[in-house]
Amino acid sequence: MNDLSWAATQLAARKPDHSLPQGLYTDPRAFDFDLDAIYARSWLMAGLECELPTAGSRLALTIGKWPVLIVRDKTGEIRAFHNSCSHRGSILCEAGHGSAPRLICPYHRWTYGLDGSLLAAGRMPADFNKGEHSLRPVPLRRVAGAIFICLADDPPEFDSFGQQFEAYAGPLNFANLKLAATDLMVEEANWKLVMENARECYHCPTGHPELGQSFPVQSAQDTVDRDFVEAMDRLGLPHAGVEGSWWQLARFALNAGCSSISMDGQPVCSRPLTTLNGGNVGSLRWAIDPHLFAHATGDHVFVFSCMPVGPRETHVFSRWYVHKDAEEGRDYQIPALKELWLKTNLQDKELAENNHRGVLSPGYRPGPYSLEAERLVTRFADWYCQSAKDYVASHG
Ligand SMILES: [Fe+2]
Missing domain, CATH: 2.102.10.10 (Rieske [2Fe-2S] iron-sulphur domain)
Known part of the structure; x- marks a missing residue:
């Protein structure tokens, strides 16, 4: 059986709204297939x-x-x-x-x-x-x-994403940023398990106590905060969740009293990206399948990017950006800038690696996603399977 017919068999076995068949996470053939079918085409x-x-x-x-x-x-x-x-x-x-x-x-x-x-x-x-x-x-x-x-x-079609991204991210003037810090984390887990973890906060209340200080981990991100919505509407900053087949965008309120996603919810850079609403513009989250999520708060931008390097090895690249005129040591400290997401990523690394070890079990069977708490995981898995099937159909 060549890799394409192997993949077709695996994909045909996918149960709707369930995690993937074991082989798609653990079989070495999934690595080359995923690169060709997903990473080379997205x-x-x-x-x-x-x-x-x-x-x-x-x-x-x-x-x-x-x-x-x-x-x-x-x-x-x-x-x-x-x-x-x-x-x-x-x-x-x-x-x-x-x-x-x-x-x-x-x-x-x-x-x-x-x-x-x-x-x-x-x-x-x-x-x-x-x-x-x-x-x-x-x-x-x-x-x-x-x-x-x-x-x-x-x-794939780009412009519907591009137009929305311009409207949501444009006011934050990313051209005025600079790359302040980076990190590479090597995870012993299939990239899809890393991304599934990154697409839900079902695990956040117990898995990420620090993130929960500023990030509304208990609620769906489209929970409406009236004061926030009114403030964003007054400023003309779009906030409603919008999405296409391979992307999602939303601006959402952080926890009460918080204006940044950081250890204490306060800015980690004193040179703001925007002075709108006193620098509190919630978080602009964007997500791109297969590999990325990012958050732009009023003080910094954090980007998480997932790259498969082997069937059971994934590189997670983190990047932190601040205003280009911010001075290290005066306006921001690199350890404080990185602290929250480094802790969070390390917690997620352990979860994804445990997930992979458990999926290797002969007792593994695909289990049901929570359509309330894991809507975006379901979306990711559905997008993956559809993209993979389209690739098989056009190359078989
Ligand atoms: Fe997590």
């Missing part, structure tokens, strides 16, 4: 434009097995390329942020402009046509200061 948020502040700024990242490079050129244009030299395929730039006026392959010094065009290739014949050897582009979209990429040549 819009992913690569980061914020502020991470590429000047001409030549670049960000190299790995999507599953695939290296991608994002570059800002002299005109301010931002482009994405496969991070693979057109000569013999070497990685051009190591993962992470960097800056240089040209992209030079470390192997044989083939040299590219910031627009991906090949500028120099030594010892090639006189009739060698450099124009035929540009870097291969990756579809990229920029909205409200955020960068989205998709490895597919025919990406």
Whole structure:
């Protein structure tokens, strides 16, 4: 049985509103299948434009097995390329942020402009046509200061998300941010268990006592707080939950007296992103399937991104952004900025790893989701199964 027919069998066994068949979490075949069917075909948020502040700024990242490079050129244009030299395929730039006026392959010094065009290739014949050897582009979209990429040549529809994201995130001026801190957490769990955990707060009251200080962990996020709704309406800040097949957006009230998602609910950066409503604009949450959730409060932005690296290994990248004029040590302290989500992610890592170990049991049977407390997990699992089935149907 090849991987596609194996996946089709697994997907056909999915019971509605239940967790997935065991093999989709634990079988090594699920890893390659998920990368091809899901990660290679979905819009992913690569980061914020502020991470590429000047001409030549670049960000190299790995999507599953695939290296991608994002570059800002002299005109301010931002482009994405496969991070693979057109000569013999070497990685051009190591993962992470960097800056240089040209992209030079470390192997044989083939040299590219910031627009991906090949500028120099030594010892090639006189009739060698450099124009035929540009870097291969990756579809990229920029909205409200955020960068989205998709490895597919025919990406899913984007504009309905883009228009809503502009309306919800635009007022926070993400272009005025800077990346203040990052973290990489390695989790010994299948990426879908990591994401299922990230899509519900059923476990939060017991699992995350610190998060519960500021985050309304007991309630559905669409619970209406009249005062908050009226304040947001007065300011013209959209708040109602909106969603499409692969995304969700909502602005919601934090717990009483809290204006940030932090250990004590107070701002972790004294240089606000907005002065609207005294800096208390609740939290703008956005979620993108398959890999991300993020929260923007009046003082900082937190982004959680999940990348599968093996059948039972997942990288969780965390990023914290503050206003670009905020000064470390004066306006914010990195340990305080990171403390809540580091604690929360560590708690979730243990939950996801326990989940994976339990799913390996011969006693595992898919169990029912709570449609009240796990609505977004159900959505995630349904989206995953539908995307996977569509992939099987178009490649079988
Ligand atoms: Fe959690």
